[in-house]
Amino acid sequence: MFRFLTAGESHGKGLVAVIEGVPAGLALDEDYIACDLARRQAGYGRGARMEIERDRAEILSGVRHGITMGSPISLLIWNRDWENWTEVMSISPVEQEIEPLTRLRPGHADLAGAIKYNLDDVRPILERASARETTSRVAVGAVARKLLAEFGIEIHSHTVCIGGRWSKQIDPIDWAKVENSPVCCADSEAEKAMISAIDESREAGDSVGGVFEAIASGVPIGLGSHVHWDRRLDGRVAQAMMSINAVKGVEIGAGFAVADLPGSQVHDAIQTSAERQWRHASNRAGGIEGGISNGEPIIVRAAVKPIPTLAKPMPSADLRTGEAVEAHFERSDVCVVPAAGVIGEAMLAIVLAEAVLEKFGGDHIAETLRNYRSYLESTGPRRKHD
Numbered sequence: 490m491f492r493f494l495t496a497g498e499s500h501g502k503g504l505v506a507v508i509e510g511v512p513a514g515l516a517l518d519e520d521y522i523a524c525d526l527a528r529r530q531a532g533y534g535r536g537a538r539m540e541i542e543r544d545r546a547e548i549l550s551g552v553r554h555g556i557t558m559g560s561p562i563s564l565l566i567w568n569r570d571w572e573n574w575t576e577v578m579s580i581s582p583v584e585q586e587i588e589p590l591t592r593l594r595p596g597h598a599d600l601a602g603a604i605k606y607n608l609d610d611v612r613p614i615l616e617r618a619s620a621r622e623t624t625s626r627v628a629v630g631a632v633a634r635k636l637l638a639e640f641g642i643e644i645h646s647h648t649v650c651i652g653g654r655w656s657k658q659i660d661p662i663d664w665a666k667v668e669n670s671p672v673c674c675a676d677s678e679a680e681k682a683m684i685s686a687i688d689e690s691r692e693a694g695d696s697v698g699g700v701f702e703a704i705a706s707g708v709p710i711g712l713g714s715h716v717h718w719d720r721r722l723d724g725r726v727a728q729a730m731m732s733i734n735a736v737k738g739v740e741i742g743a744g745f746a747v748a749d750l751p752g753s754q755v756h757d758a759i760q761t762s763a764e765r766q767w768r769h770a771s772n773r774a775g776g777i778e779g780g781i782s783n784g785e786p787i788i789v790r791a792a793v794k795p796i797p798t799l800a801k802p803m804p805s806a807d808l809r810t811g812e813a814v815e816a817h818f819e820r821s822d823v824c825v826v827p828a829a830g831v832i833g834e835a836m837l838a839i840v841l842a843e844a845v846l847e848k849f850g851g852d853h854i855a856e857t858l859r860n861y862r863s864y865l866e867s868t869g870p871r872r873k874h875d
């Protein structure tokens with residue numbers, strides 16, 4: 490079973506992740522993981538913190554001579570910014586008085602977290618609620634992506650909206666173009682409008698959200714299951730996406746648009762190809778029917794709210810006194826939608842890696858691939874005595 494845990498505070502010494510269940514025999518190195526970590530740091534609208542960090546995961550275990558051993562893989566990412574926070578985030582008690590953070594930020598975990606954990610300083614909540622934690626998830630997602638590549642499964646993402654400026658539908662998407670776009674958008678016109686939206690927002694001391702779309706291609710029929718609510722692949726994908734900081738809405742395939750359309754315009758006609766493979770005439774289901782992957786690309790969109798730390802702070806209250814104050818501000822990103830797309834890819838990769846290993850098992854990748862290939866032999870349309 491593929492599973493993982495992360496630990497680490499935003500301004501602590503570093504971030505860690507422990508992954509279990511990766512089969513032996515998979516080629517894996519730090520440079521491969523570094524590529525996704527760099528992508529997460531980029532994007533127009535990021536703040537000063539990203540100028541400090543050069544995220545790179547050290548592999549501490551589970552890999553020997555560039556090949557996984559089947560043992561837990563542990564990853565460590567140092568926070569460069571730690572050296573500016575050694576007193577505030579010291580593990581041991583410190584002599585000096587550290588000013589508590591009590592001016593609650595609307596939209597963050599500050600208030601609910603402080604009440605829940607019985608604190609009169611929101612620092613411990615903010616440190617773990619910060620999207621800095623997603624660095625660990627992207628590192629784990631890169632390992633999942635490496636595994637999925639063995640099965641021909643590829644995952645990409647692109648920005649479809651920032652601040653109400655929408656990309657037009659582009660098909661096929663030029664992924665190299667998306668990678669070179671400062672906002673990860675495939676539509677050059679929309680890209681300009683999105684950049685203006687971010688600039689306007691920065692000038693206003695505000696923040697801006699949007700929508701990203703993640704797409705997994707090469708997914709075989711049969712991942713997930715209809716038999717239990719928690720085995721349904723769409724439910725698992727939605728939970729993974731919803732768990733990303735600032736995500737407030739998730740759609741798979743046609744998503745909310747299905748509410749307005751007749752069934753004949755929502756469902757995808759089933760066909761077979763000349764090679765006797767199943768396919769659909771369209772993909773409004775977003776690659777999942779009945780909680781099971783149907784062989785079409787899995788398409789998921791997530792709405793990312795504008796991040797809650799605002800240069801021009803919102804009215805709020807002080808945690809200790811209840812007095813009306815302005816919310817706390819240190820520094821912040823203006824827009825994190827392009828980074829959220831990379832995190833969305835990681836979460837989709839993690840869910841699919843889990844589902845692939847659940848279906849095909851195997852302690853060594855050769856065994857997993859053998860099971861996968863043998864399964865594929867039986868997935869074409871059935872003749873009477875097949």
Ligand code: EPS
Pocket residue numbers: 499536538539570618619620621622624796797798820821822825
């Ligand atoms: C982030 C690091 C954080 C923020 C951002 C994500 O750094 P700092 O708080 O030191 O500026 O840039 O966090 C948030 C969006 C948030 O709401 O907490 C990162 O590594 O992605």
